Amino acid sequence: KSLSFSLSLQAKMSKPVQARRLEGIDKNIWVEFVKLAVTYSKVNLGQGFPDFPAPAFLTEAFTRALAGGNHLLHQYTRAFGHPPLVKVLAQFFEKLLGRDLDPMTNVMVTVGAYQALFCCFQALVDEGDEVIIIEPFFDCYEPMVKMAGGTPVFVPLRPNPPKDGRLMSSADWQLDPTELASKFSERTKAIVLNSPNNPLGKVFSRGELGLIAELCVKHDVLCISDEVYEWQVYDGKQHIRIASLPGMWDRTVTVSSAGKTFSATGWKVGWVVGSDRLLQHLRTVHQNSVYHCATIAQEAMAQAFQRELMLYGKPESYFVQLPKELQQKRDWLVQSLDGVGMKPIVPEGTYFLVADISQFKSDVPDDPNSDEPYDYRFTKWMVKNKGLAAIPLSAFYSEAHKNNYTNFIRFCFAKEEATLKAASDILQKWKQEKTS
Numbered sequence: 186k187s188l189s190f191s192l193s194l195q196a197k198m199s200k201p202v203q204a205r206r207l208e209g210i211d212k213n214i215w216v217e218f219v220k221l222a223v224t225y226s227k228v229n230l231g232q233g234f235p236d237f238p239a240p241a242f243l244t245e246a247f248t249r250a251l252a253g254g255n256h257l258l259h260q261y262t263r264a265f266g267h268p269p270l271v272k273v274l275a276q277f278f279e280k281l282l283g284r285d286l287d288p289m290t291n292v293m294v295t296v297g298a299y300q301a302l303f304c305c306f307q308a309l310v311d312e313g314d315e316v317i318i319i320e321p322f323f324d325c326y327e328p329m330v331k332m333a334g335g336t337p338v339f340v341p342l343r344p345n346p347p348k349d350g351r352l353m354s355s356a357d358w359q360l361d362p363t364e365l366a367s368k369f370s371e372r373t374k375a376i377v378l379n380s381p382n383n384p385l386g387k388v389f390s391r392g393e394l395g396l397i398a399e400l401c402v403k404h405d406v407l408c409i410s411d412e413v414y415e416w417q418v419y420d421g422k423q424h425i426r427i428a429s430l431p432g433m434w435d436r437t438v439t440v441s442s443a444g445k446t447f448s449a450t451g452w453k454v455g456w457v458v459g460s461d462r463l464l465q466h467l468r469t470v471h472q473n474s475v476y477h478c479a480t481i482a483q484e485a486m487a488q489a490f491q492r493e494l495m496l497y498g499k500p501e502s503y504f505v506q507l508p509k510e511l512q513q514k515r516d517w518l519v520q521s522l523d524g525v526g527m528k529p530i531v532p533e534g535t536y537f538l539v540a541d542i543s544q545f546k547s548d549v550p551d552d553p554n555s556d557e558p559y560d561y562r563f564t565k566w567m568v569k570n571k572g573l574a575a576i577p578l579s580a581f582y583s584e585a586h587k588n589n590y591t592n593f594i595r596f597c598f599a600k601e602e603a604t605l606k607a608a609s610d611i612l613q614k615w616k617q618e619k620t621s
């Protein structure tokens with residue numbers, strides 16, 4: 186009797202299970218490629234995380250927080266950010282933005298930059314709103330806009346190959362000002378800016394940011410500025426914060442993350458800085474979803490920022506040391522890729538590097554029957570057959586534009602020397618096999 190009862194219950198389950206807002210966003214590049222890397226890779230330059238240790242002052246701060254006898258650090262703290270952390274973040278960003286900040290209303294701590302972005306889109310984007318996204322883009326912007334009911338509008342950075350024979354730089358990828366202006370309309374609610382940009386490593390210049398800012402002011406558009414790579418900038422270039430440009434403070438939410446800042450992506454501590462006018466709505470999303478981030482991690486991060494505040498601009502500062510070390514790694518990978526003919530686009534920032542695979546294509550022939558972009562199949566083949574993991578560039582493009590960018594793959598160079606050397610050995614051997 187009970188069996189027939191449960192069968193009849195099952196038969197009644199005919200309502201759609203999935204919420205409509207999830208339509209078309211179920212696939213995720215990271216889930217797929219992290220699994221491939223775990224299964225096949227000997228050398229993983231795919232997903233963006235350092236394989237070297239986080240700085241000792243950070244891990245020691247965590248140990249102190251854990252074992253230091255303050256048992257309240259194991260309990261809830263303030264929902265919008267542990268007071269010592271929001272206070273030091275406010276002090277730090279006051280310096281960077283050149284304005285007074287209230288730690289309680291101008292800063293909010295989140296579960297990594299991911300949740301910061303999620304709060305931005307949920308709080309600021311409404312049904313029918315358009316959100317401009319600059320391609321190539323960190324992939325989560327598109328599904329997050331859609332989940333909020335918005336419509337993403339894409340505008341590409343266009344490559345201008347250098348004519349003097351030098352290697353291409355991420356600075357050679359630029360917005361067409363007329364094309365950008367044409368994307369702004371009555372319906373535009375926000376633009377997402379990511380400088381330094383993942384995957385290209387482009388660091389937007391003052392002129393480029395000025396153009397974006399002017400359009401935002403003219404059309405009364407908000408700016409969600411993802412600056413998680415703010416400290417990974419090379420060759421003496423300067424990272425400019427769009428929130429510091431005229432007219433932009435009141436309309437910009439700046440997103441960043443300790444994962445990138447302190448080489449500790451697993452901690453998932455992120456934050457937003459912005460005007461209370463905007464952040465009050467992000468707080469509403471945060472308090473009704475996550476409510477609160479791990480207290481111990483926030484306490485340790487507060488101490489790390491205290492240290493950085495004290496050492497600001499000095500050679501011992503982690504924010505001075507990290508880019509120096511990463512620049513060497515970048516130069517090393519640039520040289521080794523150039524040496525085998527996998528032409529690198531030299532990044533001005535981030536710890537990613539995009540390289541041209543054209544000269545290696547003969548090993549992975551095209552399949553006209555496959556609807557998978559060529560670079561996806563190339564990277565899958567490479568990890569399975571050569572043990573080297575990377576990410577296809579077209580993963581950072583919208584569906585409509587993916588097929589224009591299938592000749593490139595992205596490497597992460599925040600890796601130990603031995604890891605980079607192992608990657609280079611794989612490529613050299615591959616190159617020799619091709620020519621012999």
Ligand code: PMP
Pocket residue numbers: 233296297298299300323379383411413441442443444445450453454455
């Ligand atoms: N924005 C960009 C541009 C990123 O590259 C990443 C991480 N890869 C994030 C946001 C997410 O950062 P977090 O790990 O702090 O959530």
